[in-house]
Each structure stands twice: as C-alpha cells, then as structure tokens.
Amino acid sequence: MEFLKVDSIDTAREKLFASANGWMAAQEIVPLAEALERILAEDIVVCEHVPTFRRSTVDGYAVCAADTAAAGEGIPVFLTVKGQVEMGQPAAFVLTSGICAEVATGGMLPDGADAVMMVEYAEPFGADGIALYTSVSHGEHVVQIGEDVKAGELLLPRGKCIQAQDIGAMAAAGIVRVPVYRRPRLSVLSTGDELIAPEQSPTLGQIRDVNTNALTALAQKIGFEIVHTALVADDAERLEQAIRAAMEKGDIVAVSGGSSRGKKDVTRIVFDRVASPGVYTHGLAVRPGKPTILGHDAQSETLLIGLPGHPVAAMMMFELLLGWLWRSLTGSSPHPAIPAQLACNVAAAPGKLNCWPAKLMWTGDSYLAEPIFGKSGLITVLTKADGYFTLNRESEGLTAGQRVLIHLF
Amino acid sequence: MEFLKVDSIDTAREKLFASANGWMAAQEIVPLAEALERILAEDIVVCEHVPTFRRSTVDGYAVCAADTAAAGEGIPVFLTVKGQVEMGQPAAFVLTSGICAEVATGGMLPDGADAVMMVEYAEPFGADGIALYTSVSHGEHVVQIGEDVKAGELLLPRGKCIQAQDIGAMAAAGIVRVPVYRRPRLSVLSTGDELIAPEQSPTLGQIRDVNTNALTALAQKIGFEIVHTALVADDAERLEQAIRAAMEKGDIVAVSGGSSRGKKDVTRIVFDRVASPGVYTHGLAVRPGKPTILGHDAQSETLLIGLPGHPVAAMMMFELLLGWLWRSLTGSSPHPAIPAQLACNVAAAPGKLNCWPAKLMWTGDSYLAEPIFGKSGLITVLTKADGYFTLNRESEGLTAGQRVLIHLF
Numbered sequence: 068m069e070f071l072k073v074d075s076i077d078t079a080r081e082k083l084f085a086s087a088n089g090w091m092a093a094q095e096i097v098p099l100a101e102a103l104e105r106i107l108a109e110d111i112v113v114c115e116h117v118p119t120f121r122r123s124t125v126d127g128y129a130v131c132a133a134d135t136a137a138a139g140e141g142i143p144v145f146l147t148v149k150g151q152v153e154m155g156q157p158a159a160f161v162l163t164s165g166i167c168a169e170v171a172t173g174g175m176l177p178d179g180a181d182a183v184m185m186v187e188y189a190e191p192f193g194a195d196g197i198a199l200y201t202s203v204s205h206g207e208h209v210v211q212i213g214e215d216v217k218a219g220e221l222l223l224p225r226g227k228c229i230q231a232q233d234i235g236a237m238a239a240a241g242i243v244r245v246p247v248y249r250r251p252r253l254s255v256l257s258t259g260d261e262l263i264a265p266e267q268s269p270t271l272g273q274i275r276d277v278n279t280n281a282l283t284a285l286a287q288k289i290g291f292e293i294v295h296t297a298l299v300a301d302d303a304e305r306l307e308q309a310i311r312a313a314m315e316k317g318d319i320v321a322v323s324g325g326s327s328r329g330k331k332d333v334t335r336i337v338f339d340r341v342a343s344p345g346v347y348t349h350g351l352a353v354r355p356g357k358p359t360i361l362g363h364d365a366q367s368e369t370l371l372i373g374l375p376g377h378p379v380a381a382m383m384m385f386e387l388l389l390g391w392l393w394r395s396l397t398g399s400s401p402h403p404a405i406p407a408q409l410a411c412n413v414a415a416a417p418g419k420l421n422c423w424p425a426k427l428m429w430t431g432d433s434y435l436a437e438p439i440f441g442k443s444g445l446i447t448v449l450t451k452a453d454g455y456f457t458l459n460r461e462s463e464g465l466t467a468g469q470r471v472l473i474h475l476f
Numbered sequence: 477m478e479f480l481k482v483d484s485i486d487t488a489r490e491k492l493f494a495s496a497n498g499w500m501a502a503q504e505i506v507p508l509a510e511a512l513e514r515i516l517a518e519d520i521v522v523c524e525h526v527p528t529f530r531r532s533t534v535d536g537y538a539v540c541a542a543d544t545a546a547a548g549e550g551i552p553v554f555l556t557v558k559g560q561v562e563m564g565q566p567a568a569f570v571l572t573s574g575i576c577a578e579v580a581t582g583g584m585l586p587d588g589a590d591a592v593m594m595v596e597y598a599e600p601f602g603a604d605g606i607a608l609y610t611s612v613s614h615g616e617h618v619v620q621i622g623e624d625v626k627a628g629e630l631l632l633p634r635g636k637c638i639q640a641q642d643i644g645a646m647a648a649a650g651i652v653r654v655p656v657y658r659r660p661r662l663s664v665l666s667t668g669d670e671l672i673a674p675e676q677s678p679t680l681g682q683i684r685d686v687n688t689n690a691l692t693a694l695a696q697k698i699g700f701e702i703v704h705t706a707l708v709a710d711d712a713e714r715l716e717q718a719i720r721a722a723m724e725k726g727d728i729v730a731v732s733g734g735s736s737r738g739k740k741d742v743t744r745i746v747f748d749r750v751a752s753p754g755v756y757t758h759g760l761a762v763r764p765g766k767p768t769i770l771g772h773d774a775q776s777e778t779l780l781i782g783l784p785g786h787p788v789a790a791m792m793m794f795e796l797l798l799g800w801l802w803r804s805l806t807g808s809s810p811h812p813a814i815p816a817q818l819a820c821n822v823a824a825a826p827g828k829l830n831c832w833p834a835k836l837m838w839t840g841d842s843y844l845a846e847p848i849f850g851k852s853g854l855i856t857v858l859t860k861a862d863g864y865f866t867l868n869r870e871s872e873g874l875t876a877g878q879r880v881l882i883h884l885f
Contacts, residue, residue, distance in 0.1 A: 099674065103693045120680050124786070124853045126738035154669035154710065154740065157680035171740050172785060173670050173853075175681040186738065215854040223859060230885050231697060232858030235690025235787050238674040239683075239855050260563035261582050265508065265647040271529050271566035272584040274648075281644025284512045288640060301563065329535035329595065331563065331580050376581060377533070378644050402884070403836055403843070403862065405814055427812055434812070444533050444582075445624045446648050449641035450632060453812065475811070476639050 071328060071350025071357065075460065076387065076420045079348045079361060083392055086347070086363035087370055091318055092396040093249045099237055102229045105247035106290065106397040111223040113240040116213035120157070121176040125208045128167040128189055128197060129158075129180035135202040143190075143198040152177065167197065176209060183208035216240055226398030248397045252317030253389075254295035255282045256309055258324040258334065259376060262298055277378045277446050278323040285382055289390045291319075301325055303333040303340075310341050314369045321385065324376035327358035334373040338362040342371055349373075352419045352460060353387070355380035355443035361388070379443040383422050383455065404472035405454070407434035414464040421462070424452035425473055436471050452476065480737060480759025480766065484869065485796065485829045488757045488770060492801055495756070495772035496779055500727055501805040502658045508646055511638045514656035515699065515806040520632040522649040525622035529566070530585040534617045537576040537598055537606060538567075538589035544611040552599075552607040561586065576606065585618060592617035625649055635807025657806045661726030663704035664691045665718055667733040667743065668785060671707055686787045686855050687732040694791055698799045700728075710734055712742040712749075719750050723778045730794065733785035736767035743782040747771040751780055758782075761828045761869060762796070764789035764852035770797070788852040792831050792864065813881040814863070816843035823873040830871070833861035834882055845880050861885065 074082070094108040123129065130146065138144040151169040152158045162168060162179030170176065170183060182203040192198040216222055222240055223233050229245070237245065255278075262276040263269055279296050286293060294316040299309045306325070313320040325334040339345040342364035351359045360373030372388065374381040394401060407427060415421040425436040436456065441448035456471040458464070465471065483491070503517040532538065539555060547553040560578040561567045571577060571588030579585065579592060591612040601607040625631055631649055632642050638654070646654060664687075671685040672678055688705050695702060703726040708718045715734070722729040734743040748754040751773035760768045769782030781797065783790040803810060816836060824830040834845040845865065850857035865880040867873070874880065 099689060100692065103696060118683055119678055122683070122853070124851055126736060153681075155671075155682050171738055172736070173668060173683065210851060210853050214851075215856050222856070230859075231690050231693035232787075232791060232855065232861070232885065234693040235686040235791070235855045236859045238689040239686045239787075241674055241677065241684055243675045259582060262564075265650055266652045268650070269528055272562075273564050274527055274531070274582065275650055277644040277648045280508060280647040281640050283509065284640035284643045287512060327535060327581070329580055331535075378641075378648075382641060382644070402811075403814055403838070405812055406842060429812070433815060442533055442619060442623075444531070444619050446641065446644045447624050447631070450639075450645045452641075476641065 073350035073352045073357065074348045075352050079351055079388065080391060082347050083361055083388060084395055087392055087396060090368045091251060091370070094246055095249045096244045097247055099234060099243045099245055102234055102245040102247060103231065104290070105229050105245070106399045107223055107225050107227045107229060107246065108248045109246045110221055110225050111237065111242060113216050113220060113222050113242070114218055115240070116218050117216040117239050118210060119212065121212060122210045123170045123172060123174050123176060123183045123208060124210055125183055125185045126171050127183045127185045127208065129162065129170045129176045130167045130182055130184050130203065131162060131164055131180060132182040132203050132205045132207065134164055135184065135199055138199045138202045140200055143200050145192055145196055145198055148195050148197055181205050181209070228399050250290055250292040251319055251393065252294045253286050253291040253319045253321060254313035254317050255279055255286065255293065256297050256299055256313060256320065256322045258299045258301055258306060258322060260301045264298060278376070278381050281378055281382060281446070282321060282323060282385055285385055286389070289393055301331045301333065303337055306333055306337045307340055310337055314341065314364065314367055318368065319370045319372065319389065321372045321374060321389070323374040323381045326360050326373035326375055335360050338371045338373065342369070351384070353384065354416045354419045354421050356384040356387070356422070359384050359388070377443040378446040379424065379448050382449060387422070402475055404474050405434055407436035407471055407473050409465055409467050409469050409471055410435045410437040412464065412466050413438050413458070415458045415462045417463055418460050420460055421458040422455050424449055424455050426451055427453045427473055434473070436473055482759035482761045482766065483757045484761050488760055488797065489800060491756050492770055492797060493804055496801055496805060499777045500660060503655055504658045505653045506656055508643060508652045508654055511643055511654040511656060512640065513699070514638050514654070515808045516632055516634050516636045516638060516655065517657045518655045519630055519634050520646065520651060522625050522629060522631050522651070523627055524650070525627050526625040526648050527619060528621065530621060531619045532579045532581060532583050532585060532592045532617060533619055534592055534594045535580050536592045536594045536617065538571065538579045538585045539576045539591055539593050539612065540571060540573055540589060541591040541612050541614045541616065543573055544593065544608055547608045547611045549609050552609050554601055554605055554607055557604050557606055590614050590618070637808050659699055659701040660728055660802065661703045662695050662700040662728045662730060663722035663726050664688050664695065664702065665706050665708055665722060665729065665731045667708045667710055667715060667731060669710045673707060687785070687790050690787055690791055690855070691730060691732060691794055694794055698802055710740045710742065712746055715742055715746045716749055719746055723750065723773065723776055727777065728779045728781065728798065730781045730783060730798070732783040732790045735769050735782035735784055744769050747780045747782065751778070760793070762793065763825045763828045763830050765793040765796070765831070768793050768797070786852040787855040788833065788857050791858060796831070811884055813883050814843055816845035816880055816882050818874055818876050818878050818880055819844045819846040820876050821873065822847050822867070824867045824871045826872055827869050829869055830867040831864050833858055833864050835860055836862045836882055843882070845882055
C-alpha cells in the first residue's frame with residue numbers, strides 16, 4: 068500500500084488552470100434567443116445610442132417646461148395643442164413657447180419640447196387647447212438620447228453569465244449574435260464491479276450507479292455539455308478503451324471510482340497510459356475528496372480527472388475543481404454566497420480544506436446553517452443540504468454561532 | 477382619461493391563484509436524465525432499502541470489532557485472512573472470532589463482521605495473516621442496510637426543484653421515471669407601433685423591441701415553455717388575432733405594452749373581447765408596474781396578463797405575478813434571498829409595493845445593497861442589478877444601513 072502524496076487545493080487548482088489555459092475557453096457565436104445563462108466571451112460595447120431620439124416615458128403632452136412654471140392648482144396655464152406625435156415616426160413639427168403636442172409613452176419629443184406633462188394633469192380646454200394645473204421641470208418624463216446606453220459604452224462585461232435582463236439590453240442595442248464561451252465537452256464515466264444502471268434491480272452486493280447521473284446533472288448546471296457517459300468495470304483494459312473513446316469526443320474526461328490506491332484502483336494507471344504528460348496530482352488535502360486524480364494529455368488537449376467513488380466527495384470535488392476552473396477560465400462569478408450562523412459546532416481535520424454540506428434555515432432575521440453530518444458514501448446527505456461551506460486548512464473547527472458562507476448547490 | 481382602480485399585490489395574487497388553480501399545474505413523467513431543475517409533482521417515497529446490504533466505506537479488512545479491542549501501536553493483534561469479498565457479489569463466507577476478510581470500498585460485509593479496518597493500519601503477517609496496530613469500533617467504516625434511504629421513507633418532497641444531488645438520490649433508489657409539473661406553455665407578445673425587431677435598424681422614432689426577448693428568457697429561467705412570440709402593432713384587430721392564435725397554443729398569454737388607459741392602449745379591450753369572464757384586475761398598487769392587467773378565459777383555461785411596456789416594470793411584474801404563481805401552484809421555493817444593508821436612503825411611494833433593483837457588494841464581512849436608480853423604461857437599470865428588494869405599502873422608505881432582503885434575478 069503506497070500512500071498518496073497530497074496537494075493542497077490551491078496547488079491543485081494552479082496546476083489544473085495551467086493545464087487548461089490557452090485551449091479550453093474557446094468562443095462561439097450564438098443567436099440572442101439562445102444566450103440565456105451562457106458566459107460572455109467578450110466585452111459588449113455598443114456602437115449607437117439607445118434611444119436614438121428623446122422619448123416620452125408617459126402618455127401626455129410634450130411641452131416647453133418653462134411654459135408650465137407658473138401653473139398651480141388654482142391658476143392653470145393654457146397651451147395650444149399643435150398636433151399629435153405618431154408612434155414610430157419622427158415628430159413632424161417644432162414647438163415654440165405656448166405650444167404643446169400630444170405624445171404617447173415611447174413617442175418622440177418634437178424639437179423645442181424639453182419635458183412631458185402627464186395626461187392626468189391636463190384638461191382639454193377650448194377647441195385645440197389644454198389647461199395645466201401643475202408644472203413640470205426640464206427633462207421630466209423624458210428619456211434623453213443615449214440615456215439607456217451611450218454609443219461606445221460598455222454594455223456588458225466579458226465573463227458575465229447572461230441573464231434575462233442582459234438579453235433585453237442586447238436586444239435594445241441590436242446585438243443579436245452573441246460571443247460566448249463554448250461549453251466544455253465532458254464525458255462522465257463511473258467504474259466499479261458492484262455498480263449497475265439505475266433502472267436495474269440490485270442483487271446482494273450490487274448497488275445502483277449514482278455518480279453518472281449526479282455528475283452529469285451537476286456539470287450541465289455549471290454549463291458543460293455532456294458528450295458521453297459509460298459505466299465501466301474495474302478493469303484496466305476496459306477502462307482504457309472507455310477513456311480513449313471519451314478522449315476523442317471531448318475536452319474533459321471525468322472518471323468516478325477507482326481513484327485511490329487499492330488493488331482495484333486502476334484509474335491512475337490508465338490515465339498515465341493514455342495521456343502525456345499524464346497525472347500531475349494524485350491526492351488532495353480536502354475532506355471529503357482525498358482520492359482525487361488530475362491529469363492532462365497535451366496532444367489531444369484533454370483534461371482527465373479521477374473522482375472519488377463516494378457521491379458526496381465526487382460532487383464536491385467536481386464543483387471545487389471543474390466548477391472553479393470554468394469560472395476562472397471565463398472570468399465568471401459564482402452565485403453570491405449566503406452568510407449564515409452555524410447551528411452547532413463542527414470539528415475540522417487540520418491541514419485540509421474541510422467541506423460541509425449544510426441546510427439553511429431562516430430565523431426571520433438571519434440564516435442559520437445546520438451542517439449535515441453523514442458518511443460521504445450517502446447521497447441523501449446532499450439532498451438534505453441547500454449548499455456547502457468550507458473551512459480552510461488553518462482552521463481547527465468552528466463553534467455554534469460563528470459565521471460561515473454558504474455556497475448554494 | 478379614466479383612472480385605474482388599483483388592486484394591492486396580495487389581492488391581485490389571490491385572484492390570479494384562484495383563476496389558475498385546478499388546471500395549470502398538470503403533471504407529466506420525465507426520464508431521470510431530463511429531470512434537472514424540474515419541480516417534483518409528487519412526494520418521492522422509496523420502496524426498498526439503500527443499500528440492501530452492509531457496505532464497506534474503505535479499502536481494508538472486514539473484522540469482528542471486538543477482536544481488535546486490544547490492539548495498540550506496540551501490541552498488535554493477529555487475524556487470519558479467510559479470503560476476499562468479490563465486488564458486486566454476496567460475501568461467500570461467514571466470519572468468526574480471529575478471522576477477517578479482505579474487502580474493497582463498496583464491498584459487502586460478510587456475516588459475522590461488524591466493522592472494517594482500513595488497509596493503512598494492517599500489515600501482512602505470515603502466509604495468510606495480518607497484524608493490526610489499532611482498534612476499530614462496532615460499525616466503523618460500514619454503511620448499514622437502509623442507512624442511506626430506508627424503505628418507506630420520504631426521499632424528496634413534492635415541490636422540490638430537482639438538483640443534481642436529487643437526481644443522484646433517485647438513481648440510488650432506482651427511480652428513473654420522475655413525476656414533475658408540466659412546464660406552463662407561454663406566449664409572449666409585444667405591442668407598439670414604434671417597435672422593431674432587434675435585428676433591424678431603427679429610424680427616428682423607432683426603438684428595438686426589448687420585452688419579447690427579455691420576458692422569454694425570464695420565463696424560461698422560471699421554468700416556462702415558450703410556444704409563441706410576436707410583435708404586434710397598436711391595433712385592436714391585429715392584437716385580437718394575435719392573442720386568439722396564442723390562446724390556442726398555450727396556457728398563458730403575456731402581452732407587454734398597451735396596458736394603461738391611453739388612446740393607444742387596447743390590451744384591456746381585446747382581453748375582454750377574447751376571454752370570459754375576462755379582465756378581473758386592471759392596475760396594481762406596485763411601483764413600477766401600475767398598468768398591469770390580469771384576465772382569464774375559463775373555457776380555454778388560459779391566463780391573460782397585460783404587462784407595462786417599460787422593460788423594468790414588465791420584468792418585475794412578470795416575476796412578482798407569474799413567477800410567484802408558478803411557485804405557489806407547485807409548492808416550490810424561490811432561491812434563498814440574501815440579507816444586505818442598504819448603501820443609501822430610499823424613498824417609497826406610500827400605499828404601494830415598491831420594488832427596487834439593487835447591486836450586491838461584498839464588504840468582506842456582509843453585503844451592501846446599492847439600489848439602482850433609473851427610469852423604468854431603461855433596460856440597463858436591470859443589467860447593473862443582481863436582484864431586487866421590495867418595500868411593502870406601509871413603508872415610507874428606508875435609511876442607509878437598514879436591512880433589506882435581495883431576491884436574486
């Protein structure tokens with residue numbers, strides 16, 4: 068039995084980033100309607116003002132604000148209505164003092180006008196006039212040229228995970244082809260002679276494969292494309308075949324199980340057979356997640372990751388390594404973490420990054436984080452959790468009431 | 477000019493829920509691999525133990541824990557290795573005192589064994605023996621029968637938004653066909669003579685349509701299926717045609733623009749033409765979002781919602797009404813809101829629910845929420861925001877430093 072020589076999470080991440088940088092973050096162009104939750108690969112700078120004309124934000128009358136200054140509840144100001152601005156058309160006339168024009172929400176202000184009086188405060192008066200009982204100030208109820216977006220301005224930065232409102236902003240600016248990072252193509256393999264597919268019934272000694280489905284879903288949520296999945300026996304030849312097939316299809320091959328140093332643990336051996344320079348990290352100072360393998364094939368530009376067979380550890384390490392890598396390469400941010408107070412004491416294994424699944428409880432004023440205790444082989448540990456927190460390797464633990472940051476799953 | 481008779485948000489929601497309850501939350505069965513982020517329509521109760529046998533969580537030796545009690549660093553205990561448990565097979569022998577068996581992670585414990593000694597603490601000794609230098613306690617490194625999930629236990633509750641770990645748990649329990657709520661089928665229409673498609677270039681007075689793309693993306697994020705989109709002129713006949721076409725395709729028709737009481741605002745009139753009982757709410761005590769219309773056609777079971785043309789207001793009202801409705805019908809929860817301290821004072825319009833887009837800033841210790849001030853016609857107001865907070869109608873405003881809850885977009 069050979070012991071693992073562990074890397075810290077920081078060292079492992081540095082090596083991982085170095086092995087992926089320069090090739091993994093390729094770009095592609097997608098139509099605006101397909102850009103939701105993709106990561107922007109370039110700064111979006113607009114080349115024209117939005118709007119290109121002065122727009123009314125209300126239904127009412129375009130006026131010269133100075134004309135209305137004297138209006139009050141008892142002392143109306145009277146203006147002549149010169150006409151009506153047609154929606155979607157340039158205003159066909161120029162206003163001068165004493166003259167106003169009807170304009171609907173979104174309509175263009177005529178030259179000479181500098182504010183809009185809401186229709187609620189205007190009363191028809193005579194054949195072509197209105198009486199105003201309140202004043203408006205210069206610019207009131209008007210969106211100025213370029214007020215939404217100025218030409219040359221940064222609309223959205225590279226690395227932003229595109230949300231619905233960002234799609235709206237790009238629509239406003241006429242950006243209908245969006246440069247995003249191509250989704251990394253991932254294969255997920257699970258190894259273990261004891262594993263059967265979820266739709267099968269286990270006999271004594273068998274167990275259904277959890278990791279293929281769980282890691283596939285987690286990867287999709289992070290933003291990866293799944294190109295291949297397989298369930299493979301603990302056999303070096305079969306695993307080698309399966310990994311070589313997966314390497315032809317994608318950018319990353321994740322193998323769960325067989326990542327330790329036991330007799331049956333062949334993942335590392337196979338990684339070193341199929342990849343050059345091969346494995347650069349085997350063993351991490353993380354709990355749970357020690358038996359994790361990182362490797363790299365330079366020629367085919369493929370990352371290889373061997374994950375623990377225990378589901379909790381496999382998912383945690385996938386998020387802490389590949390989730391982190393994706394965000395680092397694309398400059399994107401994780402969801403904001405939620406500050407919470409620990410509901411009970413937790414002990415930490417010193418010298419390791421400790422990861423705790425936790426459930427959030429709202430007290431009416433703040434969040435309590437209840438760590439979920441349980442073996443890392445139990446998938447239900449995670450179903451009870453809303454997220455996780457980490458304690459770094461200097462920490463010996465925390466006591467109830469101390470503050471932790473919950474990263475949501 | 478007729479004024480709107482406004483409903484409070486609570487009243488509007490009650491009416492909306494009543495008009496949708498009983499038909500909108502239909503169920504369907506999806507394969508496990510397609511269940512990510514769908515909402516569970518039934519409690520998931522498992523009918524068998526997971527695991528069905530006692531499993532080792534480490535590579536090592538299955539032992540009778542009592543045999544190891546006397547072991548210490550200087551005083552080893554010697555055990556005879558009876559054989560090896562094959563992975564995926566029932567253990568073919570029974571252990572008695574003084575006897576142990578090799579077992580790998582995930583392997584079945586033989587009868588008679590009650591703990592596993594990690595391989596790291598065992599040394600080969602003689603032809604078929606090992607020497608142990610530490611003790612293990614009863615149950616150590618063992619997952620008991622049903623320890624992950626017990627037969628009859630609730631695995632996941634109705635209303636849960638299915639996450640990767642939930643997919644893993646269902647895989648473990650053999651649940652490969654998942655009952656979820658069918659996605660509501662939504663049509664998104666935008667009206668306005670001044671609107672052009674985002675790929676077109678505006679002439680003076682024209683503006684690109686923001687809401688179709690922004691609302692479509694927001695709806696997809698909430699979990700809706702988009703069945704139809706259209707850009708329609710401010711014309712009652714054309715809008716009626718478009719709405720009737722949309723009503724044939726789906727469960728909800730959302731129309732942005734034309735929702736106020738101006739000359740060009742025909743949405744309400746058309747809703748009352750095409751639907752019976754028709755409009756039940758026109759006007760909400762919400763800022764922004766006052767010109768919002770809610771209606772219902774009982775025969776075709778279609779919800780009709782008229783949203784403000786201003787993008788910020790349209791998106792806010794979509795989330796506060798249809799997002800809320802979907803969560804209420806399915807029993808699902810929004811993402812946990814994030815407590816933050818206001819970075820500056822905000823004034824509230826009394827008598828209304830006030831909604832403020834806000835940017836979150838992490839101070840190293842807690843979050844500051846910086847309200848984004850800007851006209852509701854400006855889409856970039858939302859691109860700068862991470863989420864929003866609300867002030868209820870009793871509030872007259874908040875001062876810098878007070879606590880708000882940020883709902884993430």
